[in-house]
Amino acid sequence: MSLAHALLTSLLEKSSSGYDLARRFDKSIGFFWRATHQQIYRELARMEQAGWISSEAAPDGGRTRKKLYSVKPAGRRELKRWAREPAPMVELRDELMVRLRADAVVGPLGLEAEIERRAALHIEKLAAYRAIEARDFPEGSELSREARIQHLILKTGIMYEASWAAWSREALAVLRETAGD
């Protein structure tokens, strides 16, 4: 149940509405944890039920239905408790591997185009992350603990995309070898 905890973290940084959270999840947090707005609304309702967060009408004089959520002490405690639990390992789980194995068994299926498509997406993401890094974490800058951790998270994304971009090149080389069919 870590969507709840991702939301708690986000709300601690800034009290927000479900809608705002959904949009923020398309950016920073969304680099490593995606969620749709339906998921977020459902989870916020549960968290309020559990007493981790409270909501109030947004301070706009009732012009909108917007609700502002903020973290209660119990929510903060819960986040700390959870963060110390062992984190399940993320295992490699990729449909493309299943497809490659299928290709090996039922003959060449022309997966090259698909791999090229993915390579392009990885390179695109990589460039985006590197741009953010250059902007937010310029070389030689002194950073707070919080900023250093945020930088680490960004570098994780960079490592991830760079690895898969490199993998794509190797996979294409293997599929294009003509010898030994």
Place this chain on the structure above:
Amino acid sequence: MSLAHALLTSLLEKSSSGYDLARRFDKSIGFFWRATHQQIYRELARMEQAGWISSEAAPDGGRTRKKLYSVKPAGRRELKRWAREPAPMVELRDELMVRLRADAVVGPLGLEAEIERRAALHIEKLAAYRAIEARDFPEGSELSREARIQHLILKTGIMYEASWAAWSREALAVLRETAGD
């Protein structure tokens, strides 16, 4: 729905029972696609319903309840059809990133031990994969297309574990920096 297709691939390599498949998924295929026995039984039932596979009692004279599944032509066609579809990108999705961000917000939580635990697991897996590589794909050997693809898949696992092992070292360094709290 790629569990079905992973099972089809497996069954094409060798007709098997659900139990056998579950055990094989703990090995080779399980490097990149895990499944519990319940999932496998449920999926096999559906696949038989769909006419992709057929089952017969194992040739042991009715001593066991074992069922042998084999792929029908429709199943082979379905596998080929599916393998050509675009494969959804695997996105980075890691609870540890959520925990790191929580650590940045609600103060040092001592995640170092957790990261060390994971580093050890990655290194262990890496060693296991490298041993398999040395055994099955010795240097300088000529390989068939099928074997080259299997080697590629194994190298994917190696890349993956090596990347995360290296990441763990960097993450520990960041968390252990004392300056600038």
Place this chain on the structure above:
DNA sequence: TGCTCCATGTAACACGTTACATGATTGC
């Protein structure tokens, strides 16, 4: 006899996805 492994399954639940619905506000 009792233990472990073989072999298959039911049931309930958690989580994520997709489709659909509603109504208000903002900008052209």
Place this chain on the structure above:
DNA sequence: GCAATCATGTAACGTGTTACATGGAGCA
């Protein structure tokens, strides 16, 4: 006036997880 965006939600479904159940086979 109309479209896009804001803002929240219901419903149904697919997949994966966990717990529990059943019964035979092989072995000490």
